[in-house]
Amino acid sequence: MDSATTQKTVEQRIDDLLVGAIDPHVHSGPSIAARSVDHLELARDASAAGFAAIVTKDHDYSGVMTAALISRHHPELTTKIYSGIALNNVVGGLNPYAVEHTAAMGGKIVWLPTLAAENHFEWEKTSGWVHPASTQKIRPASAIPVLDANKAVRDDVKEILDVIARTDLTLASGHVHASETWIIFEEAKKRGVKRMIFTHPEDIVGASLEDVRGIAAMGAAVEHSLCMFLEGNKFQTCAPEDLRKHIDAAGIDSTILCSDLGQIGNIHPIEGIRRGIKLCMDLGYSDDDIRKMVSLNAARTLGIEASLPASASR
Template sequence: MAAADQATRNREEARHLIATIDDGRANALLKGAYDLHVHSGPSTMPRQVDHLEAAEEAVAAGMKGLLFKDHHYSVAPFIPLLDRVLARPDFKMYSGLVLNNSTGGFNPYVVDAQLKMGARLIWMPTAQAANHVRSAHRKTRLASNVQLKSSPLLSPLDPLGNVLDPVKQILDSIAEFDAILSSGHLHVWEIWKLFDEARARGVKRLLINHPMYGLHFSYEDIRDLARLGAVVEQSAGLYIDSRFNTYSPQELKEHIEAAGVEHSSIGSDLGQVDNPTPVQGMREVIKLCLALGFSDDDVRMMVATNPARLVGQEG
């Protein structure tokens, strides 16, 4: 009950702070923004919007791009079809592959094929990562709301803590295509080992998703990995008025400051039923950041400049 009470207090505080910021100011910052963490459908889990609806809402808000994430298939091969239907060449859509058992796990041949079909981001395992499964079993973080067939727990490391050879091949492919490597839902210790190997193999684009949520990061881990070049993404849904709210507004401020605005990005991590849409979530987290004292330039860096740089849209 204590955790539920705290989440209620978090949501109430977030709503109060969000209400202090003018819509016009937030909408201006949405223009040109990129959301690299969109959970639209179809999916194994119920979704509020499909990929096309998510894109249409983002275009209407003046955003510049979205990246679609599904835990169990890659949207990348469908991006050309979505581009044709949406008919907005100024709006960019991306996707990638999550290395769960349901998509082939640590299979370098699947990764190679997806990169050649346009995948821009390769996530380490999420719902089938060993860290995720253990955390969900404890019912603390990263719990899943869909029950798939049981499958092996995935780690990119062998029992001695060495990066697996197939994972090394995957890292080489990511480097070859200058794609993004995400830490997925690995444990922070696994991420340190993985990112060291990735950097040694020429991977330039490193992304950490919601580090304080189920990945066992310390503030020092965030700071040090950011200094090594990783972009640290915070998930809007964990801080605003959503059913995934876990942290207070003050914790959002602390989580961003641990990495520094210059190394931070914000993605919605939304699209689920009974939650704000991705665009609504981005608008609310922009307001929340402004209410917490981040400047317009700070927010623009986190929702536009840094995510644009990750997907190769620096200009």
């Protein structure tokens, strides 16, 4: 086979794997920070590529109302659009009312504090990262602790875990430290939470591969932000081989790949998933394994339909 034919075959395989794909962590707009694509534009682009679903994430608001409007007024879109809530300052932090509202409006994910996590502030000190809008448009974030002085889960966090369990939402660890994730996830399981996601252990949260193995063994899905592995985007902090180490630590059946893209001046989220699929091919993963990581595992973890093509393995 000549190189042109080989490349065409690879591109077709990628196209096929995009059909039924799910991006459970994407930063489309509008947002307090500049975004390259808004929720409706992303839903259109994802539909054109054949995605089954996207889950929009904003650090400062629940996107469930926007998702409901898009779903109602654009029935032509084949990609389902969902959202969730990140428990940062703007929504009242550890606010059970906001979580209940998110669930009632069809939300899928509750992220523990991200930009307001105590760990995030520690990470910022050495990362050089600064929220691009906080000093110009809103006051800087203030820390929201999730554990008490004895390193036990706070009562207000327990109340939110109870809401998540009752409404069958998915709990994501956000930007809290990996050591805090262990404690909260163990408490969540005791309280009946069935769906959990360990958010980007490759950066920000101070996780080791042992954390990845152990938290996956606990029953959580481990979600990797492709933007942190892909060359040509401004958030790359890891080498491609690091992704293999993380996938192998958790196991393919416990791994979810998301774009974590949408920021201004960065590659498009759909292109991010496309490049992520190609990266996994280069790392030697089969198409069936990649489909699990870009579709089936997220569908199971979020309780949504994967909508795979008839030819896809199940």
